[in-house]
Amino acid sequence: xxxxTQLDSQVPVFEEAPVELRCNYSSSVSVxxxxxxxxxxxxxxxxxxxxxxxxxxxxxxxxxxxxxxxxTSFHLRKPSVHISxxxxxxCAVSAITGGGNKLTFGTGTQLKVEL
Amino acid sequence: GAVVSxxxxxxxxxxxxxxxxxxxxxxxxxxxxFWYRQFPKQSLMLMAxxxxxxxxxxxxxxxxxxxxxNHASLTLSTLTVTSAHxxxxxxxxxxxxxxAEAFFGQGTRLTVV
Numbered sequence: 495x496x497x498x499t500q501l502d503s504q505v506p507v508f509e510e511a512p513v514e515l516r517c518n519y520s521s522s523v524s525v526x527x528x529x530x531x532x533x534x535x536x537x538x539x540x541x542x543x544x545x546x547x548x549x550x551x552x553x554x555x556x557x558x559x560x561x562x563x564x565x566t567s568f569h570l571r572k573p574s575v576h577i578s579x580x581x582x583x584x585c586a587v588s589a590i591t592g593g594g595n596k597l598t599f600g601t602g603t604q605l606k607v608e609l
Numbered sequence: 610g611a612v613v614s615x616x617x618x619x620x621x622x623x624x625x626x627x628x629x630x631x632x633x634x635x636x637x638x639x640x641x642x643f644w645y646r647q648f649p650k651q652s653l654m655l656m657a658x659x660x661x662x663x664x665x666x667x668x669x670x671x672x673x674x675x676x677x678x679n680h681a682s683l684t685l686s687t688l689t690v691t692s693a694h695x696x697x698x699x700x701x702x703x704x705x706x707x708x709a710e711a712f713f714g715q716g717t718r719l720t721v722v
Contacts, residue, residue: 526709528710528711530713535618535700535716535718536715536716537613537615537702537713537714537715537716538653538702538704538713539713540710540711540712543709543710545709584652584653588709588711590709595641595706595711596643596655596658597643597655597704597711599652599653600652601651601652602650602651602652604650
């Protein structure tokens with residue numbers, strides 16, 4: 495079984511400031527890692543993913559996350575946030591083999607970007 | 610990218626009635642789809658795994674007779690909330706996996722009055 499911990503339920507930040515949303519996971523098997531973003535009353539949109547290869551993955555809108563196996567972390571970062579980044583962010587994992595393709599989600603982090 | 614369409618986006622129903630929510634994979638076939646429930650300001654809770662051509666697999670604590678799931682084709686899964694009550698009011702989201710990646714529907718806001 496897997497578990498995901500997002501320690502920060504809310505992160506307020508001023509526009510153009512850097513931000514880091516933390517994600518740690520626990521699993522007895524190798525996993526894929528994901529970050530999803532959810533805007534109010536909408537489904538989830540994939541922000542970025544780590545499946546294999548380079549441990550640093552980047553999205554088209556400036557977010558990046560680094561898979562750290564030794565620390566079992568997949569923190570999300572952006573060097574300069576915009577008002578439009580205000581949303582709920584979910585970290586998720588799924589077992590590479592077995593597990594029935596299920597995603598296990600963290601509790602989410604509300605990013606609030608202020609002027 | 611792959612698209613998953615969920616309908617309706619919002620529904621209000623009277624207590625005791627049933628509501629059907631549809632989840633379609635528009636450009637790929639999905640033998641497995643997932644149904645989640647999300648309470649306000651909380652994470653997604655997996656309710657059940659929908660399997661094409663066979664019975665759904667429900668998570669512990671989810672009433673299978675209340676939340677009926679049908680996955681009759683490779684592109685459509687439906688969730689029917691039977692005899693809905695106000696406590697069933699929630700945001701329901703479906704997803705379909707293609708290889709290692711999950712794609713989510715837009716969600717359905719169910720309000721039972």
